Amino acid sequence: MSAEILKFPTPKEACDDSRRVVENAVVRLLKSKPFYGHLLLAFRRRVAVGKHAVGVTVANGTPILSVDPDRFSEYTADEQQAMLEHGIKHLLHLHPVRGCGQHRLTWDVATDLAINPFIENMPEQAPFPAKYQLEDGLAAEEYARLLTPAFDTGNLEGAGIGNADRDTGGQHGEGFEELLDEQAISCPIDDHQIWSEADSTPECLAEQAVRDLVREAHRKAHGEVPEDIKEVVQGWLAPPTIPWRQVLSQFIGTAGRIGRQSTWQRQHRRFQHNTPGTRKRRQLNLLVAIDVSESTDEGPLRESFARELLQISRGRDSLITVLYAHSRIRRIDQFRSSQAVVEVFHGGGFTDLRPVFEYARQMHPLPAAIIYLTDGFGPAPEEMEFPTLWVLTPEGEKPVKWGVELRLGEG
Numbered sequence: 001m002s003a004e005i006l007k008f009p010t011p012k013e014a015c016d017d018s019r020r021v022v023e024n025a026v027v028r029l030l031k032s033k034p035f036y037g038h039l040l041l042a043f044r045r046r047v048a049v050g051k052h053a054v055g056v057t058v059a060n061g062t063p064i065l066s067v068d069p070d071r072f073s074e075y076t077a078d079e080q081q082a083m084l085e086h087g088i089k090h091l092l093h094l095h096p097v098r099g100c101g102q103h104r105l106t107w108d109v110a111t112d113l114a115i116n117p118f119i120e121n122m123p124e125q126a127p128f129p130a131k132y133q134l135e136d137g138l139a140a141e142e143y144a145r146l147l148t149p150a151f152d153t154g155n156l157e158g159a160g161i162g163n164a165d166r167d168t169g170g171q172h173g174e175g176f177e178e179l180l181d182e183q184a185i186s187c188p189i190d191d192h193q194i195w196s197e198a199d200s201t202p203e204c205l206a207e208q209a210v211r212d213l214v215r216e217a218h219r220k221a222h223g224e225v226p227e228d229i230k231e232v233v234q235g236w237l238a239p240p241t242i243p244w245r246q247v248l249s250q251f252i253g254t255a256g257r258i259g260r261q262s263t264w265q266r267q268h269r270r271f272q273h274n275t276p277g278t279r280k281r282r283q284l285n286l287l288v289a290i291d292v293s294e295s296t297d298e299g300p301l302r303e304s305f306a307r308e309l310l311q312i313s314r315g316r317d318s319l320i321t322v323l324y325a326h327s328r329i330r331r332i333d334q335f336r337s338s339q340a341v342v343e344v345f346h347g348g349g350f351t352d353l354r355p356v357f358e359y360a361r362q363m364h365p366l367p368a369a370i371i372y373l374t375d376g377f378g379p380a381p382e383e384m385e386f387p388t389l390w391v392l393t394p395e396g397e398k399p400v401k402w403g404v405e406l407r408l409g410e411g
Contacts, residue, residue, distance in 0.1 A: 019047070021073045025080040032081070035225050035233075036088050038217035040065065042401045048191075055191025056087035057096050058198050060254055060387045061209045061404045066194055078121035086122065086190060089115040092214070092232055095140060096198040097206045102144055108192040110143035118228045127186045202250040205404065211236050212398065212405040244391075245308050247406045248371075251389045252309075255286060255369035284318035287367035287386075289356040291374035293326040305373055305391060305408065321363070327352040329359060351378030353399060360386055374399075 030037025043065040048055070053071040057064050065087065072080060090096065090111060099107040112127040117136040122128075129136050134146060198206065214236035218225065225233045288309065309320075324331040353374065360367055369387040375396035388403035398405045 019069045021080070022067050022069050025072070025077070025084060028077065029081050029084055033085070033226055034221040035217050036085055038220040039088055039213055040084060042213050042216060044402075048194075050191065052189065052191035054083050054087055055194045056091050057194040058091065058201050058206050058209060061201050061205045061251065061389075062387065062402075063091055063209060063213060064194075064197070066191060075123060076121075079123050082119050082121040083123070083190060085119050086112075086115065086126075089119070089229070090190075091210060092229060092236075093140070094203070094206060094210065096195040097201065097203045098140070099195070103148070104192075105187070106144050106147050107140070108188050110147055111140045111192075112188050113143045114138065114140040123189060125186050126189050131186060201254060204246055205250045205254060208247050208406065209404050216398070216401060244406050244408055247404075248308060248389070248391070251369065251371070251387075251404065251406075252284065252286065255284065255387060284320075285365055285368050286318065286320045287323065287356075287360050287363065287370045288320055289323045289325055289370065289372040289374070291326065291351055291353075291372070291378075292324050292330060293351040293375075293378075309371070321367070323356050323359060325356055327355075329355050351375070353378045353380040357381050357384055357386075 026037065026040055029040060043056070043063045045065045045067065047069065048066040049068050049070075051071075053068055053075060055066040057066070072083075075083065093111070093115065095107075095111040095114075099111075102110075109127050109132075113129045113132065113134065116122050116126055116128050129138070129143070132147065134143065138146075201209075214233060218233065218237060319334065319336055322333040322335075323329050324333075351374065353372070353376075356372065357370070357380070360370055367386060369389065370384075371389045371391060373391040375393045376390060376399040377397065378399060380399040382400070384400075384402055390398050390403050390405050392398065392405060392407045394408065396407070
């Protein structure tokens with residue numbers, strides 16, 4: 001009788017298998033709920049090893065899905081799909097950026113209470129209103145107000161509840177999760193710590209990024225939207241009320257935040273009192289591309305955009321590189337914020353958006369961000385590491401799923 005030989009997977013094979021579990025969950029979501037699936041396909045994904053299986057945030061205007069494949073694999077197929085839907089709903093409701101002034105743990109639990117009752121197959125340990133003797137269907141801010149008396153908000157880090165012992169310097173002797181377990185209630189099972197990355201994105205810009213995602217997913221799903229979020233989606237599909245100049249200004253402001261310096265002088269945006277924060281040194285190395293093909297040869301439009309760009313960039317140390325391009329780069333200009341020279345270059349021909357991004361990769365130093373004024377009709381790279389703002393003409397179309405869309409004339 002021959003002995004059976006057991007073959008154990010190599011570390012690489014095991015890693016590939018766990019990542020395949022994530023891909024399979026996304027595919028199942030795409031088949032069962034196409035709108036959610038198409039939304040998720042537009043997220044930038046990253047692997048993060050930690051105590052949570054998944055987490056969703058928006059950083060520098062880019063929606064991000066963070067996954068620990070091994071922990072994700074511990075859940076059933078239905079639970080995996082539910083947790084992906086959970087993360088998507090956090091972003092649709094802008095929970096990562098709406099918690100300014102809220103105690104972190106209070107806000108973390110409140111946002112989960114607002115969405116979990118409407119998600120099938122969520123793991124049992126996830127927070128639900130009934131576990132807190134609260135009713136379903138309230139907004140996150142309402143739950144936060146009702147939860148506040150139960151949570152000790154004196155801890156600056158927001159890392160605990162209950163009593164803080166003054167004899168130990170105000171440090172909590174028990175952790176948040178342990179106290180919740182004792183009280184038979186629960187804390188978020190997805191990663192809310194990464195919501196701090198949303199601090200780099202102004203709410204206006206985050207709204208624009210989510211609006212872009214919703215529009216594209218709605219189109220690809222042929223208008224099929226889950227019943228419980230139809231009202232939310234209709235709100236995202238409505239014309240924005242944010243002036244395009246404000247979006248442009250906030251995008252440039254975000255792009256200029258390079259380098260951090262510790263300080264006690266900055267008030268933390270998630271708390272009402274001073275905490276150890278950061279002072280951002282504002283520098284701006286910006287690449288601006290102007291599509292000069294015949295389809296975007298609109299002088300007043302370009303002049304309005306150029307004037308606004310110059311106005312925003314004044315008053316800070318900045319270097320702006322301007323590329324005039326259609327199928328190739330026709331002209332390159334550089335100026336600093338102190339130079340108020342605006343020229344309109346007339347080109348012609350068809351559009352290829354790729355040369356601008358190839359040029360960006362060769363720049364020294366690399367640009368903090370790219371702003372591209374175009375109608376969007378032309379080939380573009382499949383992915384891009386630089387934060388990109390597509391400034392589209394009124395009839396233009398966003399050429400790829402990445403980047404933030406801004407349409408001139410809106411708002």
